[in-house]
Amino acid sequence: MDDSIERSDAGQRPGETRFPQPESGYADAGLVFIGRIRSPWTERSACPKNMAKARETGRPATVELDAPWRAALAGVAPGAAVHLLTWLDRARRDLALQMPRHAEAPRGTFSLRSPVRPNPIGLHLVRILSLDIETGRIGIDAIDALDGTPLLDIKPYFATVDVAREIGEGEPGWMA
């Protein structure tokens, strides 16, 4: 989560702005937690701020997939790159502008990978190191999420749709 912000309170830093309306009153939809992340990171201050920093630690992690969902791992194999979607359950959801520690001015939530967002869904591209369908344990190379973070989805990564080409090289915007 690039540019994430450590905070345990509901306060704001100078320049930060809250969304103008409460969370209630909008249409919503229900998520189901299908498992959880087991990571070395039990304290927010120790948790890597993005996947690059998570990999730099050299610490692998584990996904625990709950029993009802394990059959859906058929066809997923070690070596594969997958997107994990998680529910960042310890993140607040109310900031429209945020002040990352390294920034000089507040930035819009949608320009950041901070866990603080209207729907605190984490997107993590990881490599599968091991996989046991029976127990639902999936070894992954690294993770930038706290131990116990709920899992929402596992999606295969496809370079044909998941990589953006730099603008300017080849076609206007896209892909190998």
Place this chain on the structure above:
Amino acid sequence: MDDSIERSDAGQRPGETRFPQPESGYADAGLVFIGRIRSPWTERSACPKNMAKARETGRPATVELDAPWRAALAGVAPGAAVHLLTWLDRARRDLALQMPRHAEAPRGTFSLRSPVRPNPIGLHLVRILSLDIETGRIGIDAIDALDGTPLLDIKPYFATVDVAREIGEGEPGWMA
């Protein structure tokens, strides 16, 4: 959504398997819809099955971001590649194994990008063509989602964390 399956009923194809327990009874969390996709695709049968096919159509699309969330676009600019997360509200959620039309055997849900999954969250990497914070209208190059699909999040794309290097070239698994 690679390998997606057109179906309007709750039935199964031979070899498909449902998750063994009902959706209720698991911990869950609430989403808020922050806007919606405006796309040319009003019929499931016409909707491109993935972002590559969506781009091939040459048809751009629009994101409508609702008023409370528009301030969070600060720092997002045309030309940027962003991940959109959507709520695929017309997808069923109960299949563990699915039979894509092109497949010879059923495949696990987590090996597919089908919209049918326990949490039907769509992940779409798009290019921003235009952006108006006042109205919340964001022009994008293409989308593989039905018109009216609810929006959950907009995340900036960073090649440092969102690209998987092919295994074998360079370090074991990762990055440019």
